[in-house]
Amino acid sequence: MRCPYCGNDDTRVLESRQAQDGRAIRRRRECTRCQERFTTFETVEMAPLVVIKKSGTREPFQSDKIVRGLMRACEKRPVSLETMQAIAEDIEREARGAGLREITSTQIGEAVLRRLIDVDQVAYVRFASVYREFDDVNGFLQELRRLEGLRLEADRGT
Ligand SMILES: [Zn+2]
Known part of the structure; x- marks a missing residue:
């Protein structure tokens, strides 16, 4: 050096x-x-992980972007920055572990939601509302029903 x-x-x-x-x-x-x-x-030098956005453009995966999205969703909720960073790192690890070189922003959004549901349900609905771009009350209610469905599945599982 x-x-x-x-x-x-x-x-x-x-x-x-x-x-x-x-x-x-x-x-x-x-x-x-x-x-x-x-x-x-x-x-360690990692092969780049590329995110394909809804518009079709590509950009390098940045876990900070996931954390920023989570910070907005978790505003005034009892979720630590550490937890948000752990979620983002876990998603990156999962994608790399699966050998992915490209991941869509939709896959990332779903991966966040799968983890957020166990962390904070208010944050979950907020994140879903931004990420799925609800444009009316029906979309929002559908998400609530989906959330309820996931809860029921989780309850049955235990
Ligand atoms: Zn010198």
């Missing part, structure tokens, strides 16, 4: 530790020539 201060190629690792829950290695380095110190991160 070249020193960013003087361009020297030889640096010494002072310390290595896990970062980002073990998904990265953080190394503290010191230049052997100018003695400046700097930090490097080592992470």
Whole structure:
């Protein structure tokens, strides 16, 4: 690793530790020539996961976008940021685990809803209302009935 201060190629690792829950290695380095110190991160390079939006355009998968959507749905609800981030990470892990290179925004929305239903039902309906773009009361009532159906299935399962 070249020193960013003087361009020297030889640096010494002072310390290595896990970062980002073990998904990265953080190394503290010191230049052997100018003695400046700097930090490097080592992470696994993943094949890009691409999201196909409803309009047909593609963009790189960003878990932050899921978290932002969840934050809107969970406003004033007892749902922690940690839980929202865990949902987003879980969806990415599931998609990559299934070997997907592309995922539609519809699949992501459904994946969020499947997890949100066990977390907070108010947030679930809010997320569904944005994501499914209810344009009238009927659409909203249909979602409530669907939610009720899912609840009944869950009850039968236990
Ligand atoms: Zn240097």
